[in-house]
Structure formats: C-alpha cells, structure tokens
Amino acid sequence: MPEHIRFIEVRRGKSWLGGYNYGPYPLHKFSIINKPDPVYPLWTPSCGLDEWRRECYRERRFSDTFAVEYVQQGVFIFQQNNLTMRVNPGEIFLPHLDMDNSIRCETAFAVKKTVIMEGPLLRQILEMLGLTRVDMISAGDHARLDGIIDRLYELNGENTQESRRESSILCYSLLVELAEMITVCRRPPELQRALEYIYNQLESTMSLQDLVRHSGASSATLHRQFRRFMNTSPVAYYLEQKLERAKTLLESHSYSVKEIAELLHYSSPQYFASEFKRKYGFPPKHFKCRRKQGN
Numbered sequence: 001m002p003e004h005i006r007f008i009e010v011r012r013g014k015s016w017l018g019g020y021n022y023g024p025y026p027l028h029k030f031s032i033i034n035k036p037d038p039v040y041p042l043w044t045p046s047c048g049l050d051e052w053r054r055e056c057y058r059e060r061r062f063s064d065t066f067a068v069e070y071v072q073q074g075v076f077i078f079q080q081n082n083l084t085m086r087v088n089p090g091e092i093f094l095p096h097l098d099m100d101n102s103i104r105c106e107t108a109f110a111v112k113k114t115v116i117m118e119g120p121l122l123r124q125i126l127e128m129l130g131l132t133r134v135d136m137i138s139a140g141d142h143a144r145l146d147g148i149i150d151r152l153y154e155l156n157g158e159n160t161q162e163s164r165r166e167s168s169i170l171c172y173s174l175l176v177e178l179a180e181m182i183t184v185c186r187r188p189p190e191l192q193r194a195l196e197y198i199y200n201q202l203e204s205t206m207s208l209q210d211l212v213r214h215s216g217a218s219s220a221t222l223h224r225q226f227r228r229f230m231n232t233s234p235v236a237y238y239l240e241q242k243l244e245r246a247k248t249l250l251e252s253h254s255y256s257v258k259e260i261a262e263l264l265h266y267s268s269p270q271y272f273a274s275e276f277k278r279k280y281g282f283p284p285k286h287f288k289c290r291r292k293q294g295n
Contacts, residue, residue, distance in 0.1 A: 005055055015064035022055035030114070031156035033164075040168035041121035042175075047152050050114045052076070052105040054281055059102040060095065066126070067116045068174060069093045069103075070145060074110025077240075078103055078136065082199045084244050085136045086231045092137040092178065097123065104280070113149050117171055125172065129179035137181050148174045190217035191225040198238050202245045205265055208235060243279050246272070250284055257284045 010017045030048035037043070052074070069076070070092050078085045078093040080101035087093045095101045126132045148170055155163040155170070187195075194215040198206070211234055212219045226234050242264050249260050261272035276284045 012064055014062045016061040017058065017063075019058040020056060022053045025051060025053040026056050026058075027051040028114075031153050033156050033159055036118070037161065037164050038120070040119065040164060042117060042119035042125065042168050042171035043164065044115050044117055044152055044156065044167060044171055047115040047149065047156060048113070050112050052110045052112075054105050054108050057102070057104045059100075061100045063095060063097060063099050063101060065095060065116060066097050066118075066122060067095050067114055068149075068178065069095065070113040070115075070149065072111045072113060074105065074107035076103060076110055076112065077106050079244055080135050083135060083195055084237070084241055086240075087136060088231055090138065090142060094131065094135060094137070094178075096126075096132065096135075113146075115149055115152060115171075115174065117175075119168075119171070125175060129175055130182065131175060131179055134178075134182050137178055145174075145177065148177065187229050188217075188225055190215045190222065191229055194222060194226075194234065195230075195237075198234075198241055202242055203263055203265075206238060211238075239275075240279070243276060246276060246284070247280070260284070 004023050006021045008017075008019055008021055028046075028048070028050055030046040030050075032046045033043065036045065049072075050069075069078075069087075071087050071089050073089055075089075076087045076093070078087050078095075078101065080093075080095065080099055085093060086106065093103075095103070152167055152170055152174075155167040194211055194217075197211060197214040201210075208219070212222055215222050217225070222234060226232060226237060230237055232240070246260050246264055249255050249263070250257075255263065257273060258269045261269040264272070266272035266275070273284055276282075
C-alpha cells in the first residue's frame, strides 16, 4: 500500500471506527467545544467543513455518533441499513447512533459540511421527528441550511454561555428543518421492496425482470424511482451493492479473492479484481489486509 495512505482505528466502548487517511485528508476544518454545558438538551461538539480525497474511507460499527453530513462538492458513497447511497451536492446523509455505516469519496475530491450532535435528549428528539428511520435527504432550502450550519460554526468558536444557548436552539431548528424535508423524500414501497430484494440476492443471480416482478412496479416506474431517490439505475445499484458486499467479506471473513468472486457470481476472479479496483482505487488484496494492519 502507498506510504501516504494510513490505516486508522479508534475504539470507544462498544463503538469502533476505522478507515484510511490520505496524507492530511480527511481534512476537518471544524470548530470544537470540548466541555459542553449539560443544561442544554442538544449541542454540537464539532462542526464545519470536511474535505476528502478519493482514497479516504471511514467505517463505524455500533456508531456512537450522530451527524448531519451536507454535501457541497463532489460525490460521497454512504452505506447504512444494508443500503448504499450515492450522495450528490445539495443532498444530506445521516450517520445514526448504534448503527453500522461507512463513508467513502467517489470523486477525486469532495467537500461536505458536518454537524455532529450530542445531548441528553438527542435520541428522543430524533425519534419524535421521525429522523431515526431516514438515511438520506435531498435538501430543500439550501440558503437556510447553510445559514444554520455556518452560524453553528461561528457559535462554537465563541464558546460562551450565550453562544451555547443559541447553538442548542439552532441544533433543534436544523433537525426540524430536516424533518420537514423528508415528507417529500420518502421512498415509495415499490422501491423499498426492490432494494430489499437486491440485498437478499447479492449471493445469487438476478435479472432485471426478476427485480421488476418483485417490486410490483413497471420497469419504467422502477427506473424513474431509482433515478429520483438513489441517483442511479437498478442495474448499476445492484452491481455497486455486490462490490460493497465483496468488501465486507474481504474485511470480515477468511474468504480468498477467488472464493468471493465465485460466491458473488463474477465471471472470473480477474474480472472481479478489475471491477473492485475501478470502484475503490485498490485491488481486493489491500482490503483483505486491512484488519491485519489495524490490529
């Protein structure tokens, strides 16, 4: 592995965070509060701009972090709840507490605005607003979102009692804003059935006709729904999910590259390796070594 790519690993209680840095990237231009005032129900320990390179990768298991990730430039690939989402500029993804998720940069360079939230009432508020079942949102009022996040960044830099009070109010305002957006962004049931079918068929063969039949929608409708909600086509999503499954198998199990190619029905190990490298920038053997390097 190139020397400027470095594996990182952090454990906090049940939570595990691992991934790859590329030189100084991800470059976190955050304002940070280390000692919040416990009187407030919500607060943001860190927020600001987050710059990534294609070689960067983060994975959380049983995450102890909830964050609002608002993409500004480039494309991120976010995986959570057994779904892989391509997140474009103007869209938001939500890494949730107690979940397994991963983030990588699809483009050569990408930027997002990040707001990490904590607080004694965070879980209850997320549940009340219906955000615990939401992974990705298409932003509505960009100017309002930018205004809230930029003001949170300023307030963290001030770190006074008054600024912490305003910050707590703005955290709640941001969550309410997101909750209002999801009323027009929920996935149709046909699309949800298709996504679940794809996930269950990754180690089997699947045709587009099979997918259409199990979704209960027409082929044209299903294509429109994938384009609108997933930013890709059904076949492209299926192929991307197969590669994500392959990556998980390489990291978590003792399968060889050849065995994974056969398990996921690739025509040959060579074709699997070339597709894997095209997607992630590394051949499969580098991902297979990740856990050994991290221990």
